Amino acid sequence: MTDLIDLAVIPLLKVVFVLTGVLVTVMYMVLLERKVQAWVQVRLGPMRVGPHGVLQPIADVLKLFVKEDITPTRADKYVYTAAPIMVLVPALIAFAVIPFGTDVHLFGARIPLVITDINVGLLYIVSVASLGVYGIILGGWASNSKYPLLGGLRASAQLISYELAVTMTFVAVILLAGNLSMVGIVNAQYNSGVWFGFVQPLALLIYVIGALAETNRAPFDLPEAEQELVAGFHTEYSGMRFALFFLAEYTNMIVVSSVAVTLFFGGWLRPFPNVAWLVFLDFVPSWIWFIAKTFLILYLFLWIRATFPRYRYDQLMRLGWKVLIPLAIANIIVTGVVKVLLG
Amino acid sequence: MFDTEELVINMGPQHPATHGVLRVVLTLSGETVVDADVVIGYLHRGIEKLSENRDWTQIVLLTDRMDYVAAATNNLGYCETVEKLMSLEVPRRAKYIRTIIAELQRIASHLVWLGSHAMDLGAVTVFLYCLRERELALDLFEEYCGARLTYNAMRVGGLPQDIPPGWDKKVLQFCDVQMEKIAEYETLLTHNRIWLERTRNVGVISGPEAIAIGLSGPLLRASGIPRDIRKDEPYAAYREFEFDIPVGTRGDTYDRYLVRLEEFRQSVRIIRQAVEGLPEGPVIGKVPRLIKPPAGETYHANEAPKGEIGFFIASDGKSTNPYRFRVRPPSFCNLQALPRLVRGHLVADVIALIGTIDIVLGEVDR
Numbered sequence: 060m061t062d063l064i065d066l067a068v069i070p071l072l073k074v075v076f077v078l079t080g081v082l083v084t085v086m087y088m089v090l091l092e093r094k095v096q097a098w099v100q101v102r103l104g105p106m107r108v109g110p111h112g113v114l115q116p117i118a119d120v121l122k123l124f125v126k127e128d129i130t131p132t133r134a135d136k137y138v139y140t141a142a143p144i145m146v147l148v149p150a151l152i153a154f155a156v157i158p159f160g161t162d163v164h165l166f167g168a169r170i171p172l173v174i175t176d177i178n179v180g181l182l183y184i185v186s187v188a189s190l191g192v193y194g195i196i197l198g199g200w201a202s203n204s205k206y207p208l209l210g211g212l213r214a215s216a217q218l219i220s221y222e223l224a225v226t227m228t229f230v231a232v233i234l235l236a237g238n239l240s241m242v243g244i245v246n247a248q249y250n251s252g253v254w255f256g257f258v259q260p261l262a263l264l265i266y267v268i269g270a271l272a273e274t275n276r277a278p279f280d281l282p283e284a285e286q287e288l289v290a291g292f293h294t295e296y297s298g299m300r301f302a303l304f305f306l307a308e309y310t311n312m313i314v315v316s317s318v319a320v321t322l323f324f325g326g327w328l329r330p331f332p333n334v335a336w337l338v339f340l341d342f343v344p345s346w347i348w349f350i351a352k353t354f355l356i357l358y359l360f361l362w363i364r365a366t367f368p369r370y371r372y373d374q375l376m377r378l379g380w381k382v383l384i385p386l387a388i389a390n391i392i393v394t395g396v397v398k399v400l401l402g
Numbered sequence: 403m404f405d406t407e408e409l410v411i412n413m414g415p416q417h418p419a420t421h422g423v424l425r426v427v428l429t430l431s432g433e434t435v436v437d438a439d440v441v442i443g444y445l446h447r448g449i450e451k452l453s454e455n456r457d458w459t460q461i462v463l464l465t466d467r468m469d470y471v472a473a474a475t476n477n478l479g480y481c482e483t484v485e486k487l488m489s490l491e492v493p494r495r496a497k498y499i500r501t502i503i504a505e506l507q508r509i510a511s512h513l514v515w516l517g518s519h520a521m522d523l524g525a526v527t528v529f530l531y532c533l534r535e536r537e538l539a540l541d542l543f544e545e546y547c548g549a550r551l552t553y554n555a556m557r558v559g560g561l562p563q564d565i566p567p568g569w570d571k572k573v574l575q576f577c578d579v580q581m582e583k584i585a586e587y588e589t590l591l592t593h594n595r596i597w598l599e600r601t602r603n604v605g606v607i608s609g610p611e612a613i614a615i616g617l618s619g620p621l622l623r624a625s626g627i628p629r630d631i632r633k634d635e636p637y638a639a640y641r642e643f644e645f646d647i648p649v650g651t652r653g654d655t656y657d658r659y660l661v662r663l664e665e666f667r668q669s670v671r672i673i674r675q676a677v678e679g680l681p682e683g684p685v686i687g688k689v690p691r692l693i694k695p696p697a698g699e700t701y702h703a704n705e706a707p708k709g710e711i712g713f714f715i716a717s718d719g720k721s722t723n724p725y726r727f728r729v730r731p732p733s734f735c736n737l738q739a740l741p742r743l744v745r746g747h748l749v750a751d752v753i754a755l756i757g758t759i760d761i762v763l764g765e766v767d768r
Contacts, residue, residue: 100530205411209433209749277524278596368596369524371750372433 073174077154085309086116092361099365126298131202134295138201143296143303145194149187150310156180157317158242160327160346172327172346173242180241181233184318185226188273191307192218198304199292210291213372218273220379225269227387228262231394232322235259245326252333256323261390263323265383267359270315272379275308277364279375316356317349324352408436413752415444421518421756422763426740433748438741442734445767453727458484458558458693461727466552468731469765472511472707474503474543477556479704482637483713484558486702487695495683496560497639502573502676503546503555504638504704505669509580510539511707512662512669516587519659519757523600528590535583538576545569558693560686570677577670584666591659601655605743605755608653615742616735619709620665621759624650624658631705643675655758694722708732708760729768733761 097104105112158173199211236247272279327345414425423444429437465476517532547555612625632640648664650657697719703712709732716726
């Protein structure tokens, strides 16, 4: 009986909990984005649905559900339907290995706040994250329309180039942590007494830029550059299928922020985890630290979007290949050499 | 080895970045523009022909509907042309107020340009900041003539009414606010690396070429030609004010941006001088009740925010409407440069270049 609970019930509950949590966060992320943008731009943002627009996301979801779902006659029906799913699923399953906090004790059972801690967690994230691009390029292609095709091509080229740089920053972190498990990386930061973001500022910078590009966020939102390609790869999509792309974009934002927190900002650790007199900070549960840090990074995303113009496609590629990737490689080499020299 | 095909895509007339109903048929090779064909006429209302069947006062109203982002400048151009045809003398106070209105209009129009240009390149915040200041300018217009977009703010021979009490103070306040806010736009854009990369060396056009195409206004000045009708053939009260003509050196999109930003400052300078030196007196001269210019024809040009707006009017001296009415609209002539500018650039630059030309389709199509 206890085996059944340990093996099936608790993990399933965790999956349900995490999925619900993520989807609700995504809904409110959209509202947050609109609000933050509005405040930056001297507007109010959504104010009508509920006090200060807090029910706006629910209204949006309801609207998207009842919207007509159009498949263009000349589209490839099966691929067209599959594409949004292929984008959303990898984004969601990446949460499987992200640790949200330390173990909690509930009814005498010790429950780790991570769905599963596999020893190649980081590798797993890299591999599922790179699957999303298939959905985007297939969506653009299956629409059988010119603007989505251009958007899809742009997206695939962009995602692939920036994934390289991002993955290389992971290598530097792995060198420091000595293992690939997400929980292990946080513990390594606890043991070394410093968040890796401070040891690896360059890797952090490259990661943030790469993450912006990988999630198609401004200033790298070329695949869906509204003023150029109308809506990019999802121009032809409507209703719930469009909503899936939308969900995937925001889920990806949360994924990259969570990964940034885990790798560079000590995951669930409180600030200065080894300073004894700050122990009162432990009063705040670990998962709150994690969520707070994630939202700070998400806020950074929104802030950047509200400030910068958009890059041009060729400039984006140049930045990726000629600046970020060489820098990331140099960073790996320097990290490796320093690590060897310090023993 | 591979067969490559050129892709023809249709940008507009319904497209988020074509500023109205402009249609551009682009031939692409990859993302590079091979050719562009500009299709216009979706907003044609026949204003020129219509004007030949309206009497001289009614036409002021029609000129509002051409460049509706800078309606007062159109009013001014038309009224001055008729005054020239009739050799009417405009009181000095009216000339000053006209100048103030024209320069406020230039600021308002440039704000729309800067906002939409920046938004096309992804900087949405700048757009909202610009509209915030344009709102202040529109409030001033509303207080003067009651309208916020199509002002009908001038009459042949002068102005419909004097400025409301306290209006001149508010104009000066607006000038102060505007000077502050220009610095704000500059912080967001001028030294922004992304903005620089998006606009430097994009759509370069040399001075002689610009003249050959028939460019005017900020586009021509950005190519290094210091041509400004306000200085070269002064109208209204421009002769009495000091101001500089900003010119560019490279003739690229960034220079056009800098030139227009400097024009904000020069406009503020002119407005301040005009408000401070505002003479007393009537605002409308001796105008016959029935406006009926003598037979003859004339051309008169103004420096509109977008370039040279010229009116050619022929009167037969008998009827109460023009015999022939023709407008030289700056947007229309400047738009000619688009195919030449975009060739060899990327799709993303097309957007930047449509933005930099600063067109209003109401004026292109008339």
